[in-house]
Amino acid sequence: MILVAALRRLATAVATLFGVAVVVFVLLRVVPGDPVAMMIAPGASPADIAALRARYGLDAPIFTQFWIWLGDLLHGDFGTSISLKLNVLDVLAERLPATLELAIAALVVALAIGGAIAIFGVILRRTLAESLLDAVDGFMLAIPDFVWALAFVLLLGVLWPVFPLSGRIDPTLTVAFATRFYLIESLVTGRFAVFADILSHMVMPTLALALPLAAIVARVLKQALAEAMVQDYVLLARLKGMSETRLVLQETLRNAVGPTLALTGVQFTFLIGGTVIVERIFAYPGIGNMAIDAVINRDLPLIQGLVLVFGALFILVNIAVDLGVAALNPRLRHG
Incomplete structure (x- = not known):
């Protein structure tokens, strides 16, 4: 059943990506502004402008442009970036690993912080500590990620310069990488000094992205744990003398993971954006x-390639989350 569901979702994903391609292609060509006008030198002749438009295929009707672009896309040709003068697919392949490493790191941190707040909040329920944890959770949720980013720049980059303010790696390091996944590769190959430098560049952006998501994870997981704590099997375990900590970690946590995983997957797509x-x-x-x-x-x-990449990431993450939830829930797995 999971395989059938995955194939169905993949078919839907193809249709969705096609719709995204149509929408972004049309919108980019009807909004004000001419990309050729931003590229051409002052005093260029009409013949130069026409030649440049023909070079990028902007002189044909929109319908013709779309089918030419779609045909190239199916052959793996995303076109040439107007501003960078590079192949779009090569540019995306170079930049995407950095974003994926950042987003995955933020997700791991968010799950760790949010999970800890939820678990301790349930264990310490009806105490002052629970109220403090709820206040911290509300504070993290109320501040958007870009405000956290600016706050970290001021606090940890300017007033107390602990972490680098920009970039992905110290430019003075002459390190050769076989892949674009610098953090993972440096760890696997045992270059721990390089790994520490890359990690130090990721600390502030990772925290800025992770804190709002951690607040959402904490709220959903805490609610799921609270609902599980009143179930009959938990009451029976409590009568047997099991401590509150063991009740939460051994009895209720596994049943509360499903709803949290589903929402976390959806929020992860917004985190990438x-x-x-x-x-x-x-x-x-x-x-x-x-x-x-x-x-x-x-x-x-480049914009078209970026939108398609973001769309594909969103779809793949949602498919993975649906399959994960189905795998954890026998009723969904066999239903």
Whole structure:
């Protein structure tokens, strides 16, 4: 059943991506602004402008442009970036690993912080400590990620310069990487000094992205744990003398993971989108930072490639979450 559901979701994903491609392609060509006008030198002749438009296929009707672009896309050709003069697919392949490492690190931190707040909140329920944890959770939820980013820049980058303010790695380090996953590769290959430097560059943007998500995880998990704590099997375990900590960790936590996993997956897709502003603040070389430059420069091929990548990531994450929830819930697995 899980395999059938996965195939059904993949078929839906193809249709969804096609719809995304149509919408972004049309919208980019009807909004005001001409990318050629931003590229051409002052005093260029009409013939030069026409030649440049023909080079990027902007002189044909929108319908013709779309089918040419779609045909190239099916052959793995995302086009050439207008502003960078590079192949869009190569640019995306170079920048995407940085964003993925940042987003996954933020997710891990969010799950750790949010899970700890939820578990301790249930164990210490009806005490002053629970009220304090709820206040901390509300405080993290009320502040958006870009405000956290600016606060960390001021506190940990300027007033108390503990972590680097920008970039992904110290430019003075001459290190050769076989992949673009710098953090993972440096850890696997045992270059711990490089790993520590890359990690230090990721601390502030990771925390900025993780704290709002951690607050959501804490609220959902705590509610699920509280509902599980009043079930009959928990009452029976309590009568047998099991401590509150063991009740939460051994009896109720596994039953509360399902709803938390489902919501966390949805929020993770928004977290990937949230990297756009946070990466810009920290000059982090990911696809989020590049997306802002692409919009400013009206780089149509690059924007189209970025939107498709974001759309594919959202769809794949949602499919993975649905399969994970189904695997954890026997009723969904066999239903």
